[in-house]
Amino acid sequence: MEDIKSFTISIYTENNIGLLNRISAIFQRRHINIESLTTSQSEIDGVNRFVIVVNMTETNAGKIVKQIEKQVETIRAYYHTEEETIFTESCMFKIKSELLFDEPQIQNIIKESYARIVTVNKDFFVLEKSGRRNEIESLRRDLNIFGIMQFVRSGRIAVTKDEMKITELLTAFNNQ
Structure with a gap:
């Protein structure tokens, strides 16, 4: 078979x-x-x-x-x-801005995952990450602990x- x-x-x-x-x-x-x-x-x-x-x-x-x-x-x-x-995929995360400044672990997660901050304002910041699906899913699991306001992933x-x-x-x- x-x-x-x-x-x-x-x-x-x-x-x-x-x-x-x-x-x-x-x-x-x-x-x-x-x-x-x-x-x-x-x-x-x-x-x-x-x-x-x-x-x-x-x-x-x-x-x-x-x-x-x-x-x-x-x-x-x-x-x-x-x-x-x-191949690769891309994704974006929208997260509350206060976490970027109040949670040092978030900055470590961003750095270790090679994600990129796209924009920051007083209410939220947006991360962008490109890579394999397992890398994106790993980052999503790490950020879920802190709360994700929005998440979107592209196709391959x-x-x-x-x-x-x-x-x-x-x-x-x-x-x-």
């Missing part, structure tokens, strides 16, 4: 209304939970990139990618293991370690 692993699926698409709905329906029909989803412009103007993280078998990852490529707006889709990608952003010939494909697509 095949092992369930974490895969990063990259989808290069035209930017059309309703595409996200159709892509998520492909995962829903197979009862696959999307762990993380990020979408942004790609390296080519007019072409967007979805980065989706899922846990499944490699056979299913291949099948899903083939189904996604059947969508009219999809230019190309790929899947990669964690070992084949370089990733690039592949190996060269991908997608740029030539996207340039050709964009010049049509």
Whole structure:
């Protein structure tokens, strides 16, 4: 039996209304939970990139990618293991300002986690942290002791370690 692993699926698409709905329906029909989803412009103007993280078998990852490529707006889709990608996530924490000055341990936590203070005012301060999910979760556990007013985490952003010939494909697509 095949092992369930974490895969990063990259989808290069035209930017059309309703595409996200159709892509998520492909995962829903197979009862696959999307762990993380990020979408942004790609390296080519007019072409967007979805980065989706899922846990499944490699056979299913291949099948899903083939189904996604059947969508009219999809230019190309790929899947990669964690070992084949370089990835990170970002997060922000909003915390009461008084803690920054009254709790010396907070300053140590910030320094040790390599978090960055984005803004400080009389009511709150905001921290930003980029890294692996386990680093972000560790910081969240450490700060939970003091109380977090708000917390938000991005989806994964990733690039592949190996060269991908997608740029030539996207340039050709964009010049049509």
